[in-house]
Amino acid sequence: MANGVQDPATDGAKRIVISVDAMGGDRGPAAVVAGLSLSLREFPDVSFLLHGNEAELARLVAQQEGLAGRVTLCHADRVVTMQDKPSQVMRNGEGTSMWSCIESVKQGAASAAVSCGNTGALMALSMIRLRRLPGINRPAIASLWPSRNPGGFNVMLDMGADVKAEADDLLQFAMMGASYARNGLRLTRPRVGLLNVGTEEHKGRAELKEAHERVAQSAEAGGFDYVGFVEGSDIPSDRVDVIVTDGFTGNIALKTGEGTAKLISDFLREEFNANLFSRLAAVFALSTLRRLQKRMDPRRANGGVFLGLNGTVVKSHGSADATGVAAAIRLAHQLAAAGFQERLAARVASAMRPGQDDSVTTPSETAVGTGGGTKE
Amino acid sequence: MANGVQDPATDGAKRIVISVDAMGGDRGPAAVVAGLSLSLREFPDVSFLLHGNEAELARLVAQQEGLAGRVTLCHADRVVTMQDKPSQVMRNGEGTSMWSCIESVKQGAASAAVSCGNTGALMALSMIRLRRLPGINRPAIASLWPSRNPGGFNVMLDMGADVKAEADDLLQFAMMGASYARNGLRLTRPRVGLLNVGTEEHKGRAELKEAHERVAQSAEAGGFDYVGFVEGSDIPSDRVDVIVTDGFTGNIALKTGEGTAKLISDFLREEFNANLFSRLAAVFALSTLRRLQKRMDPRRANGGVFLGLNGTVVKSHGSADATGVAAAIRLAHQLAAAGFQERLAARVASAMRPGQDDSVTTPSETAVGTGGGTKE
Numbered sequence: 122m123a124n125g126v127q128d129p130a131t132d133g134a135k136r137i138v139i140s141v142d143a144m145g146g147d148r149g150p151a152a153v154v155a156g157l158s159l160s161l162r163e164f165p166d167v168s169f170l171l172h173g174n175e176a177e178l179a180r181l182v183a184q185q186e187g188l189a190g191r192v193t194l195c196h197a198d199r200v201v202t203m204q205d206k207p208s209q210v211m212r213n214g215e216g217t218s219m220w221s222c223i224e225s226v227k228q229g230a231a232s233a234a235v236s237c238g239n240t241g242a243l244m245a246l247s248m249i250r251l252r253r254l255p256g257i258n259r260p261a262i263a264s265l266w267p268s269r270n271p272g273g274f275n276v277m278l279d280m281g282a283d284v285k286a287e288a289d290d291l292l293q294f295a296m297m298g299a300s301y302a303r304n305g306l307r308l309t310r311p312r313v314g315l316l317n318v319g320t321e322e323h324k325g326r327a328e329l330k331e332a333h334e335r336v337a338q339s340a341e342a343g344g345f346d347y348v349g350f351v352e353g354s355d356i357p358s359d360r361v362d363v364i365v366t367d368g369f370t371g372n373i374a375l376k377t378g379e380g381t382a383k384l385i386s387d388f389l390r391e392e393f394n395a396n397l398f399s400r401l402a403a404v405f406a407l408s409t410l411r412r413l414q415k416r417m418d419p420r421r422a423n424g425g426v427f428l429g430l431n432g433t434v435v436k437s438h439g440s441a442d443a444t445g446v447a448a449a450i451r452l453a454h455q456l457a458a459a460g461f462q463e464r465l466a467a468r469v470a471s472a473m474r475p476g477q478d479d480s481v482t483t484p485s486e487t488a489v490g491t492g493g494g495t496k497e
Numbered sequence: 498m499a500n501g502v503q504d505p506a507t508d509g510a511k512r513i514v515i516s517v518d519a520m521g522g523d524r525g526p527a528a529v530v531a532g533l534s535l536s537l538r539e540f541p542d543v544s545f546l547l548h549g550n551e552a553e554l555a556r557l558v559a560q561q562e563g564l565a566g567r568v569t570l571c572h573a574d575r576v577v578t579m580q581d582k583p584s585q586v587m588r589n590g591e592g593t594s595m596w597s598c599i600e601s602v603k604q605g606a607a608s609a610a611v612s613c614g615n616t617g618a619l620m621a622l623s624m625i626r627l628r629r630l631p632g633i634n635r636p637a638i639a640s641l642w643p644s645r646n647p648g649g650f651n652v653m654l655d656m657g658a659d660v661k662a663e664a665d666d667l668l669q670f671a672m673m674g675a676s677y678a679r680n681g682l683r684l685t686r687p688r689v690g691l692l693n694v695g696t697e698e699h700k701g702r703a704e705l706k707e708a709h710e711r712v713a714q715s716a717e718a719g720g721f722d723y724v725g726f727v728e729g730s731d732i733p734s735d736r737v738d739v740i741v742t743d744g745f746t747g748n749i750a751l752k753t754g755e756g757t758a759k760l761i762s763d764f765l766r767e768e769f770n771a772n773l774f775s776r777l778a779a780v781f782a783l784s785t786l787r788r789l790q791k792r793m794d795p796r797r798a799n800g801g802v803f804l805g806l807n808g809t810v811v812k813s814h815g816s817a818d819a820t821g822v823a824a825a826i827r828l829a830h831q832l833a834a835a836g837f838q839e840r841l842a843a844r845v846a847s848a849m850r851p852g853q854d855d856s857v858t859t860p861s862e863t864a865v866g867t868g869g870g871t872k873e
Contacts, residue, residue, distance in 0.1 A: 206699070267760065281694055284702050318657055318748040323582065326660050326745060353752025357760045369702060370749055372694040373742075376729025377750045381757040384643065384733045385793060392789045393782075402781040409775040413768045417761060 136168050137457045139450060140231035142222035143173035144200040145238025147440040150174070151181055153237065156446025157192065158185040163447070164454050170225050172197050172218040197221040203439060207241035214246050223250045226432040232457035233433035235424075235449050237441050243434065244282055244427060251432040254469050259283050259290045260429035261368070262436065263301050264375065265422040269359040273416075276302045276311075277356060279368035280375055280425055286367035288331035291315065293469075295336045297428040298363040299345035300468050304461040305426070305452065308362055310344060314351035316366035316374070324350065336365070342472060382417060424449040426456065429469075433462050512544050513833045515609055515826060516601035519549035520576040520594040522613025523816040526550070527557055529613065532822025533568065534561040539823070540830050546601045548573050548594040573597040579815060583617035590622050599626045602808040608833035609809035611800075611825050613817050619810065620658055620803060627808040630845050635659050635666045636805035637744070638812065639677050640751060641798040645735040649792075652678045652687075653732060655744035656751050656801055662743035664707035667691065669845075671712045673804040674739040675721035676844050680837040681802070681828065684738055686720065690727035692742035692750070700726065712741070718848060758793055796821040800828040805845075809838050 141157065143150040150173055157169055168191040171178055175196035182188045197218035201210050214220045219238050225231040227250050236243050244260070253260060261279035268275040278298045279286060286294065295313050302311035315332055317325040322333065333350065340347040351361050353374060366374070389410075393403035403410070415421075420438075423445040427434040433456050437449035456462070517533065519526040526549055533545055544567040547554055551572035558564045573594035577586050590596045595614050601607040603626050612619050620636070629636060637655035644651040654674045655662060662670065671689050678687035691708055693701040698709065709726065716723040727737050729750060742750070765786075769779035779786070791797070796814075799821040803810040809832050813825035832838070 269760070269763075284694060316749060318660060318745055324660075353749045353754075354756035354759070356753055357756055366749075369694055370746060373692060373729045373746055373750055374753045377732055377753045378729075378757045380730035380733055381754045382761060383730070384645070385758060385761050385789075387645075388789055388792050392785045392792070395785065395788070399782075399785040402778070402785055405778040405781045406769075406775075409768045409771065409778055412771070413761075413764055416764050416768075 135166075137164070137166055137454055138168055138170060138231040139453050139457065140170045140222050140225035140234045141172065141450070142218050142234070142236035142238055143171050143178055144197070144218040145202065145236065146437070147203070147237070148442060150178060152442050153446050154178070154181040154185060154188070155443035156441070156450060158188055159443055159447035160450040160454070161187060161191055163451065167191070167450075167454055169193065170195055170222075170231050172221040172225075173200070174198075195221055195225070201238050201242045203239050205239055205242055207239075207245035210239070210242040211245045211249055214242070219243060220246055220250070223247055223432075223434065226434070227251055232462070233435060233453035235435045235437060235446075235453050237437040237439055237446065237449075239439075240281065240425075240436055243436055247427055247430055247432070247434045251430040251434070254429055254431060254466055256469055256472075257293055257429040259286060259293070260427055261290075261294050261297060262371075262425040263298055263428055264425045265305075266356055266364075266375075266378070267417055267422060268357045270362065271359075272306050272308075274306060274422060275356065275358075275362055275364060276306065277364040277366070277371060277375070278428065279366065279371050281368045281372035282427070284367070284369040286328070288328045288335060291328065291332035291365055291367070292335045292339060293429070294365045295345070295347075295363070296339065296343045296468060296472055297465060298365055299343050300465045301426060301428060301461070302363050303344070304456055304459040304464060306362065310346055311362040312346045312348050312360070313340070313343075313363045313365060314348045314355065314361040316356075316364050316370060317350040317352065320350045320352060322350075332365075339472070343468070386414075386417075420445040420448055422448070424452040426452065428465065431466070433457065511542075513540070513542055513830055514544055514546060514607040515611060515829050515833070516546045516598045516607035517548065517826070518594050518598035518610070518612035518614055519547050519554055520573070521578065521615060522813070523579070524613075524818060526554060528818050529822050530554070530557040530561060530564070531819035532817070532826060534564055535819055535823035536826040536830070537563060537567055539827065543567070543826075543830055545569065546571055546598075546607050548597040548601070549576070550574075571597055571601070577614050577618045579615050581615055581618055583615075583621035586615070586618040587621045587625055590618065595619060596622055596626070599623055599808075599810065602810070603627055608838070609811060609829035611811045611813060611822075611829050613813040613815055613822065613825075615815075616657065616801075616812055619812055623803055623806055623808070623810045627806040627810070630805050630807060630842055632845055632848075633669055633805040635662060635669070636803055637666075637670050637673060638747075638801040639674055639804055640801045641681075642732055642740075642751075642754070643793055643798060644733045646738065648682050648684070650682060650798060651732065651738055651740060652682065653740040653742070653747060653751070654804065655742065655747050657744045657748035658803070660743070660745040662704070664704045664711060667704065667708035667741055667743070668711045668715060669805070670741045671721070671723075671739070672715065672719045672844060672848055673841060674741055675719050676841045677802060677804060677837070678739050679720070680832060680835040680840060682738065686722055687738040688722045688724050688736070689716070689719075689739045689741060690724045690731065690737040692732075692740050692746060693726040693728065696726045696728060698726075708741075715848070719844070762790075762793075796824055798824070800825040802828065802832065804841065807838075807842070809833065
């Protein structure tokens with residue numbers, strides 16, 4: 122580990138440094154700085170590298186009590202917009218706050234990066250600056266999904282890093298998703314399922330049938346339980362913790378779920394506004410409806426984690442407010458504190474070896490890499 | 498049109514005959530017969546061919562007032578179960594109530610078939626008995642989706658007839674889905690969208706980019722407006738009426754939407770049961786919550802229509818109760834009364850001609866086939 126970044130294996134009291142892109146979100150840098158302020162109260166051990174227009178950021182940071190001493194400003198002239206094409210940003214992104222934000226992770230100055238900006242551009246820059254972990258073909262974006270499980274969330278990937286995935290990729294997603302669930306959701310032995318149109322073995326596309334065999338064989342080495350095929354209706358269920366799919370399907374499912382939740386919430390509001398009696402009922406039901414709203418609040422699950430790179434990058438929703446930004450930082454903080462990046466790299470390295478599918482060899486029997494070791 | 502089946506173009510007063518598979522649903526024939534009873538009150542012009550165990554059905558029909566004179570029983574010894582593989586049923590399905598139900602449509606004794614049974618088996622039997630419309634490569638299943646549109650529903654296809662679709666298939670789905678929306682939702686000029694991971698033209702898989710061009714070129718000939726790519730969050734929106742996708746993605750989206758709605762409904766119930774005050778609030782909110790429930794009730798949207806065959810087949814949800822069965826029959830009745838099958842066949846035939854993509858030639862300028870003509 123390099124220059125001042127906290128290493129959980131050697132010294133838990135060290136500061137955790139998070140690199141934050143202040144620009145490029147729909148609500149501008151003010152929402153990001155307000156989010157930092159919430160996070161500081163929650164995590165006394167965190168400090169920030171904040172990337173963007175220095176003059177503007179200095180003014181915003183000065184307005185929030187207690188921020189000044191824990192935020193280091195990193196000036197960047199340019200901003201990646203939501204309209205920029207990832208291919209252009211790849212050629213042309215140097216000097217943007219997003220580039221600078223990722224660079225801090227690459228240089229070892231921060232343990233994780235957080236950005237509310239353009240997803241495609243953030244993935245493209247992360248790919249060219251951080252590079253893929255050895256052996257990983259396609260990185261993936263993992264998101265949290267409200268669920269019936271005790272922790273309240275399931276993990277799903279890929280949510281849109283790439284529009285396709287072969288059997289090999291799905292296997293890697295299963296390994297990486299399980300590792301994320303161990304470190305991000307604190308599950309000792311996550312249950313992994315492959316998303317399909319039915320739970321019977323003969324159903325689905327060819328690559329899914331192949332992945333079905335291979336994920337089952339790799340469950341022991343990957344430290345997870347494989348529950349087999351799961352369906353769309355199982356995504357929020359308590360029979361699975363990690364749902365594996367390609368980025369096209371994951372993106373459609375995510376937005377369909379969000380759209381359905383929004384439709385029901387709009388219909389609920391319309392019905393409670395329908396007449397005098399229902400408006401009165403709404404007053405009585407207010408605290409109940411607020412609890413429901415909190416449980417389904419997409420801001421609580423904010424943060425898509427890029428898996429499969431040499432560094433942790435958390436993509437916050439573009440329209441995140443202070444609460445949403447703080448949730449994304451909480452996720453980055455937890456992954457950094459758990460030494461997730463090192464553990465994931467070790468897990469992937471051990472899975473790449475000959476004998477990776479031997480269900481008798483447990484990963485803890487191999488000694489790999491840096492401090493974190495292979496035991497997650 | 499054959500033996501006694503009503504032809505809307507010549508005689509609207511004739512009976513509409515619907516062929517109904519009484520067996521194979523999760524709730525057994527009693528739920529189906531109760532559904533027929535509801536339908537008879539709604540549609541005085543309908544009569545039924547009811548397929549299954551004659552002794553059992555005779556008893557059930559006798560219990561429902563007014564049914565006896567309007568139901569003809571068709572005995573079938575065997576039943577297709579939910580566990581049967583479609584490939585086995587294809588080889589081996591003769592003598593089942595599902596086979597017999599489809600056969601009545603093939604023979605022209607009924608205008609449409611309705612079954613609550615095994616979806617894969619129903620599609621397989623429909624394919625081998627009714628055959629595809631000339632020029633159709635893949636049939637599709639079209640379902641209704643609760644939406645913000647004035648009619649309350651959007652159409653989406655394919656919901657799982659096949660796990661893949663090429664650009665050609667997606668174009669045919671657009672044509673057939675638009676035709677279904679005209680006849681099933683009574684929309685003069687449906688708006689069609691292609692489901693993708695973003696609305697920008699450069700996004701998505703190769704077959705989607707190709708379909709994007711071709712659907713746009715065929716909009717005029719198909720009598721619809723093309724709105725371009727839509728995302729998962731647009732499925733219930735009012736910017737589109739018909740959402741086109743492959744059967745894998747459609748199935749995942751459908752079940753994800755259902756799963757999300759169920760999760761929210763469960764959470765809502767839990768929160769209203771949380772304490773004495775919230776239970777009191779629930780009493781006040783009861784009529785409001787019932788209106789919401791009705792608006793989201795999946796039974797109201799019950800009925801996946803198989804498109805692209807020589808005959809109309811409506812797949813009811815396996816767990817449909819009397820209300821659900823009646824909704825599926827309502828759909829079959831409406832499509833039969835509109836002469837949908839003839840109109841769809843004519844539309845497909847006209848689209849297959851040279852010059853189909855010529856936006857100046859409107860379909861009404863061509864004279865095709867049976868009574869209904871090409872104008873839907």
